[in-house]
Amino acid sequence: MSILKKSMLALTASTMLAGTAFADGHSNLEGTLRIISDMSNPAPRAAMEGLAADFDEMHPNLTVELEIVDREAWKSQIRNALSANPPDVINWYAANRMRPYVDAGLFMDISDMYANGDLPGLEAVQGAMTLDGAQWGVPYTYYQWGIYYREDIFNELGLEEPETFEQEIANCQVIVDSGRACYAIGSKFLWTAGGWFDYLNMRTNGFDFHMELATGQASWMDDRVRETFANWRTLIDMGAFIEDHQTYSWQEALPFVVNGEATAYLIGNFAVPHLREAGLTDDQIDFYQFPMIADVPMGEDAPTDTFHIASGAQNVDAARAFLQYVTSAEVQTEINGPDALGQLPVNANSSVADDEFLQQGFEMLSQNASGGIAQFFDRDFPAEMASAGMEGLQEFMVFPDNLDDILERLEATRERVYE
């Protein structure tokens, strides 16, 4: 009798706790938690599988079903996954990339979790998860962008990390004269060109103007935009970029850096493991912040990857508990560690891995990004504007003379997209 009574009590308690979505409700979670993740690269995959297994172990009555989808494929599969028989938790990206799913009501509003303190330590990153005044998910990792360069070649040529654009150009001239290209880039899939535009525009016109452009308030025909492209053109005309970049993916452009045919690469921190695997040591690669152009506060790109609860989720309590678990300080330190994702933790109470690049990136983002933190070209601009925009940027890099035509096209797209 008493055993039955006890379990009845436990059951009532669990439903009550679940109702308030409290972290202490953990061990009472029941049923199945279905997660679809896009962490398909080897290291992230191991991290995600570890997360799911640990969470499953913590909750004896809960079964965690994890499905890992190819990261590129997920970008178009997500809409089908969310429409029919949606899972409980899914991976996606922050900022405007959430827009279509938020507008269609496919992501669950979890503003209450931020409001009632269920997610301690996430205050600083809350902004990237906010659309229409509500929060739609949690971040789990982010990474800096910047210029990764061949330290050994810089030393050989007697160059220092530049701080201004003039120094950058002077350095580049030396590099070009030595028979190398300054920057590797692979623009076949377009977005790498978006990174260059983000930085040149944020440095030339400031973070706020960049965001005005992203939200459609500023025009592509604005003279300030032309100034950005003029700066870009200076680099293109001096032969700073590798040739034929429109044919390569970003990975296919890496060998140029590895072989020393190009000395630097404006890219996200995710390129570092690839450079190391290719045989470069940490003495050969280093990192610097994109140099200052105009006297405006520095804005930075730091794309954030996220978890969301589908609004059709069956096991909302478990899903909420999982989001808390993923973003907790401890787990954040662990999954962003050098053996796992090798990126920056989102929780303010976590510690950043002891890694040259992560430490530099963290310092840059926390101390020298007073302009603001952007997500990335294709996450800040609405999908359609981003796709037309990046295509124009790639065309500009190959045929800079087409600029007028490109800007007119982008302006026409802007007028339609933001109407």
Add this chain to the structure above:
Amino acid sequence: MTDVTAPAVATPRSQRPKGWYKRNEIAVTPWLFLIPGILFFSVYVIIPIFQSFYVSLFEWNGLGDIAEQGEFVGMQNYAELVGDRNFEISLWNNLKWLLLYLLAIPAGLFIALFLNQTVVGIRLYKSLFFFPFVISQVVVGLVFSWFYLPNVGLLNVILQFFGFESVNFLGDPDVATYAIIAAGLWPQTAYAMILYLTGLNAVDPEQIEAARLDGAKGHKMLWYVILPQLRPATFIAFVVTIIGALRSFDLISIMTNGGPFGSTRVLSFYMFEKALSEYGFRMGYGSAIAVVLFLIMLVFIGYFLYSMWRDEREARH
């Protein structure tokens, strides 16, 4: 039946009214066999065609219900197509594909004639020539994109050996589409070849003998005696090549992803990009492109169906 004493109510078996199915057996049975085919064909082909028409009248991002989330815009998507430069580029590229892809037919015929002889190991040679058609289009695309790589690709190594400059075949907007079509011709030629090889087996040796006696030789023999007998093979080769050209998608997706800056898109790829890709949320616009592509295909399919029907009617008379 012979039992006279049986009660009058028992009608003889042969005169008993037959079941409905028994009475209509001849008319109904073919339809019964056709039902699964008709069912799947309508669910997966016919109904979606009409759905495409319907969706193309809306501005809808493909998420949620079209009745709630979609906005009815009438023919506006089509009006926008008219002024869309990317659509125009795609349309022209489709035309290039259609015309140049047809080169697979004479090329296939040439190889088939060349291989149509009895030499030791001819079966092996035939299967080697047929090989490109067996491997997947994705692999063909990958192989060719390496082949075309600037500076280090095989083609450019050869060009440089003869003192030419390296050409970025897939990175030059004026050349890229032709480079992809050339890659597509490789498996398509093999396909045309196999069609002609089977056709050549059916060529009547007596007619050739007769033509020889009359002094026909070389290309006259080919043009007036062999080719007319290969007409069925040529027809099928035309059908599969034209449909293949209009469906071209995999090679473009693998080799250039529509780029550089959209110069190698064709209608099917543009439709995918607008409606279903990473940044594509315009189901209505994509459907409008699909409808245009469908209408273009309809011209050819209509022609093919007509000529098949005509041939059948002639055969009956």
